[in-house]
Amino acid sequence: MSGEHETSGEEVLHEREELAQAEHAIAESSPSVGAVRAAEALADVEPVPGVAKLDPILVADNVSRHFGGVRAVEVDHLEVQRGTITALIGPNGAGKSTFFNLVTGFDQPDSGSWSFDGTDITGTSAYRIARLGMVRTFQLTKALMRLTTLENVMLGATAQRGERMLVAPLRMVWKRQERDIEQRSDELLERFRLSHMRDEYAGTMSGGQRKLLEMARALMVNPSMVMLDEPMAGVNPALTQSLLGHIQALRDEGMTIVLVEHDMDVIMSISDWIVCFAEGKVIAEGRPSDIRTNRAVIDAYLGARRALPDRADTPKPVTEDET
Ligand SMILES: Nc1ncnc2c1ncn2[C@@H]1O[C@H](COP(=O)(O)OP(=O)(O)OP(=O)(O)O)[C@@H](O)[C@H]1O
Ligand SMILES: [Mg+2]
Numbered sequence: 611m612s613g614e615h616e617t618s619g620e621e622v623l624h625e626r627e628e629l630a631q632a633e634h635a636i637a638e639s640s641p642s643v644g645a646v647r648a649a650e651a652l653a654d655v656e657p658v659p660g661v662a663k664l665d666p667i668l669v670a671d672n673v674s675r676h677f678g679g680v681r682a683v684e685v686d687h688l689e690v691q692r693g694t695i696t697a698l699i700g701p702n703g704a705g706k707s708t709f710f711n712l713v714t715g716f717d718q719p720d721s722g723s724w725s726f727d728g729t730d731i732t733g734t735s736a737y738r739i740a741r742l743g744m745v746r747t748f749q750l751t752k753a754l755m756r757l758t759t760l761e762n763v764m765l766g767a768t769a770q771r772g773e774r775m776l777v778a779p780l781r782m783v784w785k786r787q788e789r790d791i792e793q794r795s796d797e798l799l800e801r802f803r804l805s806h807m808r809d810e811y812a813g814t815m816s817g818g819q820r821k822l823l824e825m826a827r828a829l830m831v832n833p834s835m836v837m838l839d840e841p842m843a844g845v846n847p848a849l850t851q852s853l854l855g856h857i858q859a860l861r862d863e864g865m866t867i868v869l870v871e872h873d874m875d876v877i878m879s880i881s882d883w884i885v886c887f888a889e890g891k892v893i894a895e896g897r898p899s900d901i902r903t904n905r906a907v908i909d910a911y912l913g914a915r916r917a918l919p920d921r922a923d924t925p926k927p928v929t930e931d932e933t
Contacts (some may be wrong), residue, residue: 622908644862648694648882655883657896657904660687667835668713668744669690669868674890675708682708683719684890690835695857697877699901700887701910707749708868709837711889713745715739720930727834745828746837751820751869756811762812762823763795768832781890791830798826802856818849827858834858838869842876854880878902886910 641649651664654837666689675683698706709800711717713724715736715890723732726744734742746765799805801824807815812823821841828836838857842850857880859866871877877884877898884901886894888910896902901907 634911635703642858642862644693644858644864645882648691648861648911651691651693651899652883655691657894657900659892659895661689661895663689663691665692666690667727668868670713671710671722673709673712673724675705675712675717676718683712684920685709685763685892687723687893688885690866690868691883692865692866693861694882695869695880696883697860697881698868698870698885699872699874699877699907700893704887704910705890706887707839710746710837710868710870714744714837716746718826731912740829740831740833743831743834744837745831745835747821747824747828747839749839749843751817751824755811757812758809758892759799759812759815759823760792760795760809763798763826763830764791765789765808766827767794777931796832797827798829803852816846816849818845819825819852822849822854822856825853829860835863835866835868836866840870840872842871842873850876 631750655661655663668688668690670685670688672687673683673685674681687843697808698709698917700706708717712719712722713726713731715734715738718733722924723730725731725740726739729742731739731742740743752763757765776831796808799808802825804819804822804826807819812820815823823837825838825841825852841853845853857858857867857869861882864870879899884894884896885892886901886904886907894904895912896904
């Protein structure tokens with residue numbers, strides 16, 4: 611028998627737990643490289659609506675969309691800084707989802723133009739925009755319940771050769787591509803801890819798992835920008851933490867994230883920059899510290915009977931009794 615100490619399973623587990631705790635502590639105490647980069651890029655940007663950014667990946671001009679008499683979106687000018695987590699906030703019906711639909715090609719505007727990474731993509735189809743590197747997820751998840759988790763993720767790959775009629779009979783060509791797509795899908799399932807659901811119907815997943823599935827599917831095209839419409843809505847607290855971790859990790863890898871979210875604690879903790887919509891317009895922009903005390907933002911939320919979180923550093927919202 612050797613005199614060396616053999617590590618028991620329990621000790622290994624304990625060590626892993628300690629490591630996880632240490633990693634968590636580091637993550638809590640020091641901002642990530644991506645957060646520092648984003649803060650530097652936005653350091654000299656004035657917190658005013660429509661302000662220019664140093665290196666914008668998305669630029670929108672005079673974008674408007676009306677539904678009958680409702681002015682759903684009327685954005686004069688908006689720029690999204692590359693490599694940041696930019697949050698869109700605003701009361702229900704403020705035009706956040708409509709703005710997402712317009713810039714990602716899922717709806718057509720009444721007027722306006724916008725560019726992505728220097729390319730004018732006004733009126734471009736969602737499919738082409740995705741191929742250029744801008745993808746989005748939906749407020750209501752769009753998983754296909756009668757397909758497996760893997761098949762749902764594989765659908766995110768654009769320009770699959772086997773789908774084109776002329777090439778479809780050439781099995782050799784698409785078989786190889788399909789293998790690559792399956793491999794990438796498996797990597798993404800692993801990343802989002804969904805591998806155990808790989809061959810299950812998406813219909814059997816929880817709401818939170820479907821949100822993760824949608825993110826995995828969006829990443830199939832290796833996008834440079836991801837727009838997430840309420841990725842945390844209806845997700846349990848543990849999975850919310852994991853989603854937040856994924857979103858930060860994507861930003862740290864250099865991706866630009868634009869997300870719509872109603873939970874102000876989440877917004878304030880994760881965002882590098884916040885854009886507030888009200889009645890279709892951008893009424894405020896800035897860092898979380900700017901937005902927390904912004905009069906127009908507070909008024910917009912109070913007008914809709916929603917309040918910013920009651921924190922020591924937040925002006926106390928007026929309650930209904932006081933109004
Ligand atoms: N397809 C449509 N037909 C008619 N009106 C619409 C349509 N889509 C949106 N609207 C209206 O446009 C306005 C903006 O809606 P939108 O869904 O963009 O708001 P939102 O900021 O995403 O709200 P929420 O936070 O509730 O998701 C609302 O008044 C809404 O009723
Ligand atoms: Mg919406």
